[in-house]
Amino acid sequence: MRGDYSKLIFEISKEGRTSYSLPGFDGESIEEMIDASLVRDEKPRLPEVSERDIVMHYTKLSEKNYGVDSGLYPLGSCTMKYNPKVCEDIAALEGFSAMHPYQSELTAQGSLMLMHSLAEALCEITGMAAFSLQPAAGAHGELAGLMMAKKRFETIGQANRTKIIVPDSSHGTNPASAAIAGFDVISIDSGPDGLIDLDALQAAVGSDTAALMVTNPNTLGLFEKGIAEACEIVHKAGGLVYYDGANLNAIMGIAKPADMGVDIMHVNVHKTFAAPHGGGGPGAGPIGASEEMAAYLPGPNAAFKEGSYILQSPAMSIGQVRGYYSSLSVLVKAYAYIAILGGDGLSEASIAACLNANYLREKLSSAYKMPHSGPCMHEFAAAGLLEAAEGVHTDDVAKRLIDYGYHPPTVYFPLIVEEAIMVEPTETESIESLDDFAEAMLSIAKEAVESPSLLKSAPGKAPAKRIDSLLAAKKPVLTYWQLKGENNG
Numbered sequence: 057m058r059g060d061y062s063k064l065i066f067e068i069s070k071e072g073r074t075s076y077s078l079p080g081f082d083g084e085s086i087e088e089m090i091d092a093s094l095v096r097d098e099k100p101r102l103p104e105v106s107e108r109d110i111v112m113h114y115t116k117l118s119e120k121n122y123g124v125d126s127g128l129y130p131l132g133s134c135t136m137k138y139n140p141k142v143c144e145d146i147a148a149l150e151g152f153s154a155m156h157p158y159q160s161e162l163t164a165q166g167s168l169m170l171m172h173s174l175a176e177a178l179c180e181i182t183g184m185a186a187f188s189l190q191p192a193a194g195a196h197g198e199l200a201g202l203m204m205a206k207k208r209f210e211t212i213g214q215a216n217r218t219k220i221i222v223p224d225s226s227h228g229t230n231p232a233s234a235a236i237a238g239f240d241v242i243s244i245d246s247g248p249d250g251l252i253d254l255d256a257l258q259a260a261v262g263s264d265t266a267a268l269m270v271t272n273p274n275t276l277g278l279f280e281k282g283i284a285e286a287c288e289i290v291h292k293a294g295g296l297v298y299y300d301g302a303n304l305n306a307i308m309g310i311a312k313p314a315d316m317g318v319d320i321m322h323v324n325v326h327k328t329f330a331a332p333h334g335g336g337g338p339g340a341g342p343i344g345a346s347e348e349m350a351a352y353l354p355g356p357n358a359a360f361k362e363g364s365y366i367l368q369s370p371a372m373s374i375g376q377v378r379g380y381y382s383s384l385s386v387l388v389k390a391y392a393y394i395a396i397l398g399g400d401g402l403s404e405a406s407i408a409a410c411l412n413a414n415y416l417r418e419k420l421s422s423a424y425k426m427p428h429s430g431p432c433m434h435e436f437a438a439a440g441l442l443e444a445a446e447g448v449h450t451d452d453v454a455k456r457l458i459d460y461g462y463h464p465p466t467v468y469f470p471l472i473v474e475e476a477i478m479v480e481p482t483e484t485e486s487i488e489s490l491d492d493f494a495e496a497m498l499s500i501a502k503e504a505v506e507s508p509s510l511l512k513s514a515p516g517k518a519p520a521k522r523i524d525s526l527l528a529a530k531k532p533v534l535t536y537w538q539l540k541g542e543n544n545g
């Protein structure tokens with residue numbers, strides 16, 4: 057049967073098959089040319105397959121995959137959107153893609169210029185005074201930002217500021233980064249409206265407060281209306297405000313975090329500015345600072361001095377947090393995206409992202425619980441089905457969506473929403489695409505009442521059924537030999 061999706065490449069292996077033929081040199085084959093002392097005693101345990109086998113195997117695997125170019129990918133808190141292919145083309149230009157990590161500044165002028173311009177663009181978009189492009193991801197930016205806060209308090213003789221305040225609606229990486237940076241984490245509950253409870257914040261701040269970390273829009277997809285006041289409360293107590301700007305695609309070109317009063321922030325360029333992500337691919341989490349905090353930024357960073365671009369570290373820098381020229385390809389894509397869209401284009405993208413989310417939220421509210429009053433920003437968190445047969449839960453809705461041909465949204469996150477279904481359609485979806493998705497979600501809601509077994513037994517059409525994801529995380533089987541119960545030779 058064509059398309060046996062279950063076979064691993066080891067299982068189609070046949071001894072002696074190869075997918076290469078090397079030309080040899082001067083009448084000698086490659087094998088003969090290699091010194092016998094360098095040749096293995098035993099063949100490595102690799103699959104032996106023809107070129108056609110390999111091509112078919114990986115093509116089948118790719119057909120099993122669901123990617124941003126396959127259809128709507130509504131994962132909330134992730135911004136899985138269509139990314140223009142022209143950005144890929146630009147990142148693939150040889151001057152960028154063939155750069156050597158140890159290339160001197162003198163021969164890397166183009167890349168340094170791009171990095172310098174991107175940092176300037178991020179300053180313009182966010183209002184911050186300076187940016188370092190070093191961090192490799194959002195969470196890495198958070199860690200770098202908190203290290204800056206720590207160094208600053210040590211420098212001014214306030215090392216006793218050991219507490220980081222985190223609202224319970226913040227992204228999970230926030231408390232994790234604070235703990236890794238050596239701070240104590242204080243969580244404060246959100247108010248019934250899903251926003252920071254300013255009284256709770258006032259009660260939590262003190263002479264030991266290092267910083268407040270705010271995700272804005274927060275993980276409920278809500279804009280923190282009290283953010284300016286929150287900054288004031290923290291500043292009055294002598295602390296700093298860290299802004300998690302991973303959700304910048306909701307506000308770029310509309311509002312600037314610096315105007316809200318924040319001191320340090322990161323941007324997820326692999327969410328907001330056109331780098332496909334997921335699957336652990338490269339990202340970048342540039343970190344921005346106010347005038348006062350800029351001296352502590354990681355370094356070296358691109359700077360323009362006496363007619364050329366150089367690498368330079370801020371005076372009180374926490375040091376280097378990422379090697380070489382950081383995630384250059386991701387930065388090139390981000391710069392290309394910003395340059396192509398321009399300021400007006402970026403605002404339009406934010407408006408479309410918010411409009412799309414509100415449109416879907418409204419359409420789904422007849423069958424799904426919306427725990428907070430709208431409007432939402434670029435995403436929203438529903439609290440499961442309004443009505444369902446006994447025992448039908450959010451994960452059943454998610455699994456059933458696979459049968460409808462969709463990648464499910466984020467589920468059971470944020471933790472503060474019961475039965476959470478978190479949807480982020482992004483700005484790149486058309487109204488037809490949103491209508492189709494809404495129709496699938498509403499049809500599933502109907503099934504949840506009338507024929508719940510369809511949901512409980514879903515997915516019916518996927519190559520794998522319900523996977524024990526806890527077991528997969530705790531005891532991963534990552535090689536064929538592990539699967540066979542043998543050691544990898």
Ligand SMILES: *Cc1c(COP(=O)(O)O)cnc(C)c1O
Pocket residue numbers: 133134193194195196227229271300302303324339341
């Ligand atoms: C994605 C995300 C992060 C973490 O970013 P990574 O690049 O995955 O490390 C942090 N905060 C928010 C709000 C996010 O959405």
